[in-house]
Amino acid sequence: MADTFDNFVTARGAGLLRFAYVLCGDRHLAEDLVQEVLARLHRRWAHIEELAHPEAYVRKAVVREFLSWRRRRSNRELVAAYLPERAHDGTDPATRQAVFDELWRLLETLPRAQRAVLVLRFFEDLPDVRIAEVLGCTAVTVRVHASRGLARLRASMGPAATATNSGVSG
Amino acid sequence: MSLDEDLRGALHSRAEEAPTGTELLAGVRRRSSRLAARRRAIATTVAVVGAVVLAAIPGLLFRPGSGPTTPSGPAEVELVRPSNVVPSFPLTATPLPGWVGVASFTYATTAQGSVEAALNYEATYPGPRDLSLLVSSLQWDVDLGNDQETSHAATVGGRDATVRVQEHGTQEYGSAVRSIAVAWQATTGEWVQVRASGPVTEAEVLQVANALTVRPMQMTAPFTFALLPRDVTLAVMNPSIMQFRTGAGLLAVALEPVTEPSGTTAVDVNGHPAAARHGSGVTELFVELGGDRMLHLTAGDGTGLAVVDLVVLAEGIALEPAAVVSPPAR
Numbered sequence: 075m076a077d078t079f080d081n082f083v084t085a086r087g088a089g090l091l092r093f094a095y096v097l098c099g100d101r102h103l104a105e106d107l108v109q110e111v112l113a114r115l116h117r118r119w120a121h122i123e124e125l126a127h128p129e130a131y132v133r134k135a136v137v138r139e140f141l142s143w144r145r146r147r148s149n150r151e152l153v154a155a156y157l158p159e160r161a162h163d164g165t166d167p168a169t170r171q172a173v174f175d176e177l178w179r180l181l182e183t184l185p186r187a188q189r190a191v192l193v194l195r196f197f198e199d200l201p202d203v204r205i206a207e208v209l210g211c212t213a214v215t216v217r218v219h220a221s222r223g224l225a226r227l228r229a230s231m232g233p234a235a236t237a238t239n240s241g242v243s244g
Numbered sequence: 245m246s247l248d249e250d251l252r253g254a255l256h257s258r259a260e261e262a263p264t265g266t267e268l269l270a271g272v273r274r275r276s277s278r279l280a281a282r283r284r285a286i287a288t289t290v291a292v293v294g295a296v297v298l299a300a301i302p303g304l305l306f307r308p309g310s311g312p313t314t315p316s317g318p319a320e321v322e323l324v325r326p327s328n329v330v331p332s333f334p335l336t337a338t339p340l341p342g343w344v345g346v347a348s349f350t351y352a353t354t355a356q357g358s359v360e361a362a363l364n365y366e367a368t369y370p371g372p373r374d375l376s377l378l379v380s381s382l383q384w385d386v387d388l389g390n391d392q393e394t395s396h397a398a399t400v401g402g403r404d405a406t407v408r409v410q411e412h413g414t415q416e417y418g419s420a421v422r423s424i425a426v427a428w429q430a431t432t433g434e435w436v437q438v439r440a441s442g443p444v445t446e447a448e449v450l451q452v453a454n455a456l457t458v459r460p461m462q463m464t465a466p467f468t469f470a471l472l473p474r475d476v477t478l479a480v481m482n483p484s485i486m487q488f489r490t491g492a493g494l495l496a497v498a499l500e501p502v503t504e505p506s507g508t509t510a511v512d513v514n515g516h517p518a519a520a521r522h523g524s525g526v527t528e529l530f531v532e533l534g535g536d537r538m539l540h541l542t543a544g545d546g547t548g549l550a551v552v553d554l555v556v557l558a559e560g561i562a563l564e565p566a567a568v569v570s571p572p573a574r
Contacts, residue, residue: 083272087265095262096255105263105271112268113275114504138501174254181254196248197255202441210484210570212348213441214364214376217423228247 079119083112086129093133096197097140097190099182111135134208137194141186141209173231180230188223191216321491321548323556326472329488330481332460333361334379334434337452340365344375348566349463351481358382361463375444375452378437383429400436400453403428407446424449432458466567467497470560473547484570493546497561499569502538505530511551513558520551529554537569 087108094104115122115135122128181189187209194205202220206213333349344365352360358381365375395408405428423441426449430436438453466483473490480487480496487496508519508530518531527550531539541558543549549557 080269083269087268088262091265091268092259092262096259101261101263105265105268108265108268109271109275112272113278116272116276170250170253171257173250174257177251177254178258192251193255196252197259210568211482212364213374214362214439215350215482217439217441224247224251227251231247 078123079116082119082123082128086132089129090132090136093193093197094136094140096193097137099178107136107139111139133198137190137208138210141190176231177227180227183230184223184226188219188226191219192223195220321553322474323471323553324474326469326476329469329472329476329478330463330465331361331478333363333463334432334458334460335363335377335436335456336459336461337363337377337455338457339455341375341448341452348483348568349465349481350483351463351478353477353479363463374441375449376437376439377452377456378439379430380435380437383435398426398450400426400428400450401456403430405453407450409446426450426453428453430458464564464566466499466564468562468564469557470562471557473549482570483566483568490549491547493544493548494542495544495547495549495557496540496542497557498540498542499563499567500538500540501569502532502536503530511555513555518555518558520554522551527551527554529558531558533563 090108090112091104094107095101098104098107111132115132122131125131181192184192190209191205194200194208195202200208202213202216205216209216331351347363347365350360350362350364360378360380360382362376362378364377393408393410395406398405398407405426408425408427410423422444423439424444424446425437425439427435427437436453436456438449438456440449440452463481465481465486467486472488473495476488476490476495478486479489479494484500485496485498487494489495505519505521505528507523508521508528511518511520511529513529513531516531516533518529520527520529522528525545527543527545529539529541529551531541533539539558539561541554543554
C-alpha cells in the first residue's frame with residue numbers, strides 16, 4: 075500500500091496542488107490543504123485505490139476540506155473600483171493579464187461555495203451534475219452558486235470591464 | 245472576451261503559480277504520523293476524559309421528554325419544545341409532469357428580511373433532468389449562469405413573464421439538453437421562477453408554471469427537534485442543514501461525513517461518541533451517528549449556547565427521511 079500511495083502522491087501531487095491553489099488562492103494554504111487531506115486518506119488508501127477513479131475521490135475530499143476549513147483566512151468584503159480601461163477584446167496580452175489579475179483578486183471575495191463551483195466549472199470543466207456530486211448538493215444549488223458568483227464578479231468588475239460580455243441579469 | 249473565458253483564463257494562468265510539490269510526500273508522511281499518534285493518544289485517554297466531562301456537565305442527565313422547559317447550564321439559554329419552526333411553501337403544482345422525481349426543499353433568509361424558498365425535483369429518466377420551483381420576496385436574477393442565452397416574453401396565468409433558454413447541445417440519444425427559466429411576479433407580490441434543465445422543452449416548463457396555484461404546503465425538514473432556544477427563527481434549510489437565528493447569533497445543525505476535528509474534548513450524546521470544542525467565537529459539537537454520518541452543531545457566541553446546551557439539543561434531534569449527508573457549504 076505504501077508504494078502505491080507514494081506513487082500516487084509523487085505522480086499526482088503537483089496537479090492536486092494546482093487544483094487546491096486555485097480553490098483557496100494561497101500557496102501555503104494549498105500545500106496545507108493537500109497535505110491534510112492526503113494524510114487523512116493515507117490509512118484508508120487500500121480502499122481508495124480500489125475505486126474506479128481514486129484521484130476524483132481525493133479531489134472531492136480536497137473540495138470538502140476547503141469548504142469546511144476553519145484555518146483558511148476569512149473572506150474579505152472588497153469594494154472594487156471600476157476599471158474603465160479593462161474593456162478588451164482578448165488581443166492585448168497586457169490588458170488581458172490585467173483582467174485575469176483583477177478576476178483572481180475578486181475570486182477571494184466570494185463565499186467559498188461560490189468559488190468552489192466556479193473553479194469546478196471553469197478550471198476542472200465539470201458539468202453541473204458532476205459538480206453537484208462533488209459538493210454533495212443538487213444541480214440547482216450549483217447553478218444558484220454559479221449565477222450568484224458570476225453576477226458578483228460582473229458587478230465588481232464594473233460595466234466597462236465586462237463591456238464585451240453578452241451576459242444578462244435581473 | 246466573455247466573463248466565462250476570462251475566468252477560465254485567469255484560473256489556468258494562476259494555476260502555474262501553484263507550489264510544485266517537491267516536499268509534498270514528506271509533509272504528508274509527517275502529518276500522517278502525527279495523526280496516527282493522536283488517534284492512539286485519544287484511544288487511551290477517552291474514557292478518563294469522558295468520565296470527567298460527564299461529571300462536570302449536569303445537563304447531560306437531561307433526556308428529552310422530562311419537561312417542557314429545562315435549565316440549560318451556565319449560559320442560561322431557555323430551551324423549550326418548539327412549535328413548528330419550518331414555514332410553509334406558498335405554492336402547489338398540480339398536476340406535475342410524470343418525469344419528476346424525489347423532491348426536496350431549500351429555504352434561505354437574509355438578515356435584511358428577504359426570503360427565498362425552493363422546491364427542487366430531480367429525475368434521471370429519460371436522461372438527467374431537474375425542475376425547481378422558486379419563490380422569493382425579491383426579484384430573482386434569472387441569469388442561468390452562462391452568457392450564451394436567449395430570452396423572450398411569455399405569459400403565465402395571465403401575468404407577464406420572461407423565458408430564458410440556454411442550449412447545451414444534445415445527448416447521445418438525440419434529446420436536446422438545455423436550461424430553461426420562466427420568471428414572473430405572482431398576484432401575491434412574490435417573485436416566482438420555474439427552472440428546469442436536461443432534455444426538457446419550453447412547453448413542459450410553461451405547463452408546470454401554469455399549473456402552480458397559491459396553496460401552501462408544509463416543507464419537509466431534515467431534522468426535528470425536541471428542544472430549541474425559545475426565540476429561534478429558521479434562517480437556512482436544505483436537506484443537510486438547518487440554521488437558526490437565536491439571540492444575537494446563529495445556531496446550525498448539519499449532517500456531514502465523519503471528520504476528525506482537532507482540539508476537542510470527548511463527550512457522550514445518548515450513547516453516541518461525540519466531541520466538543522470552543523474557539524474562534526463558536527462552540528461546536530460533533531456527534532458520530534455511524535455509517536460515516538456525523539451530526540455537527542455550531543453555535544456562535546452570540547447565541548449564549550454552551551457545550552452543555554448543544555449536548556441537550558443534540559439528544560433531542562431526530563433525523564427525518566429528508567436528511568442527506570453533505571459537506572458544509574459555509
